[in-house]
Amino acid sequence: MVQYGFFFDQSRCIGCHACSIICKMWYDIPPGPLKYMRVYEWEKGSFPDIRVYHLAINCYHCENPVCAKECEKYVPGGAICKEPKYGAVLIDVEKCDPVKYGCKRACWQACPYGSIVFASDDPSEKAHKCTMCIDRLEQGLKPICVFACSMRALEFGPLDELKKKFGELQQLEDLPSPKEVKPAVVFKPIDPKKQLIPYNPFKALQLWRKRGPYAPPNLPDVIDRIEDVTDPPKEIIGRNKLVLKPSSVEELQYYTLDDEG
Incomplete structure (x- = not known):
C-alpha cells in the first residue's frame, strides 16, 4: 500500500474557510457542526508580541488509526477501516450504531485531533469524518479542499513524496504528539514574526x-x-487557545468561527 497524505502550510493559511465550505458543498452537508474540514483561528501573546494562528484540519488518515482499533472493541468487525489503495481511514456509517453498541463515541475519544465529527450532541448520532475524497481520487482528481485553496496552503499526494518535497515535520505548535498515531501529514509552521520597520x-x-x-x-x-x-485580562480574548476536541457542537462552532456551519 502507498500511504497518501496531506501537506499544510500554516504560513499561507488565512482562515478563509474555502476548504471547509467546498467540502460541505461537495458532500451535500447541511449548515451546522457536521464538517469534515474544520478551520480554527486563535490568538496568543500580547502587545507587541501577539500572533494570530490559523489551522485547517481534516482527518490525517493515520498509519496507526487508534480510532479504528477503539471501534473494534465495541462493533463486531469494526465500523472504521483503513482501505488498502490510498491508506484512507473510512467509516462505514451503516455499521456505526452508538446506541446498539454502547460505545459512547469511543472513536472520538481516541482520536487526538478530534477528526471524528457529529451532527449534534445526541448520543445516538452516527460518526462521520473526512474520506480523503476517495471518490475523487478514483477519478484521478485531488481532494476538493486542496482544489479549493486559493492560497495553496494545502497539497496532497503520496506521503513519502510530500516528505521529500516539504520535509518531515508532523507536529505544529499546539498540536498533539504524532508519535502514537503516525498521521499521514506534513506541516510547514507559521513564519517567525519580523519587525519590518524599526520603531519603538x-x-x-x-x-x-x-x-x-x-x-x-x-x-x-x-x-x-x-x-x-x-497585559490584558485573559478573559477578554475569546479564542486564546486551540481546542481540537470541544465538549459540545456549540463549542465546536464557536472555536471554528462558524456559528451556522
Whole structure:
C-alpha cells in the first residue's frame, strides 16, 4: 500500500474557510457542526508580541488509526477501516450504531485531533469524518479542499513524496504528539514574526494613547493604562487557545468561527 497524505502550510493559511465550505458543498452537508474540514483561528501573546494562528484540519488518515482499533472493541468487525489503495481511514456509517453498541463515541475519544465529527450532541448520532475524497481520487482528481485553496496552503499526494518535497515535520505548535498515531501529514509552521520597520513599540503605544491635536476637546485617553494593552485580562480574548476536541457542537462552532456551519 502507498500511504497518501496531506501537506499544510500554516504560513499561507488565512482562515478563509474555502476548504471547509467546498467540502460541505461537495458532500451535500447541511449548515451546522457536521464538517469534515474544520478551520480554527486563535490568538496568543500580547502587545507587541501577539500572533494570530490559523489551522485547517481534516482527518490525517493515520498509519496507526487508534480510532479504528477503539471501534473494534465495541462493533463486531469494526465500523472504521483503513482501505488498502490510498491508506484512507473510512467509516462505514451503516455499521456505526452508538446506541446498539454502547460505545459512547469511543472513536472520538481516541482520536487526538478530534477528526471524528457529529451532527449534534445526541448520543445516538452516527460518526462521520473526512474520506480523503476517495471518490475523487478514483477519478484521478485531488481532494476538493486542496482544489479549493486559493492560497495553496494545502497539497496532497503520496506521503513519502510530500516528505521529500516539504520535509518531515508532523507536529505544529499546539498540536498533539504524532508519535502514537503516525498521521499521514506534513506541516510547514507559521513564519517567525519580523519587525519590518524599526520603531519603538512602547513609544508608539504612548503616542497612540493620546488622541492627537485634531480630536474634539475633553475626550478621555484611548486607553486608561498601558498595561491594558501589554497585559490584558485573559478573559477578554475569546479564542486564546486551540481546542481540537470541544465538549459540545456549540463549542465546536464557536472555536471554528462558524456559528451556522
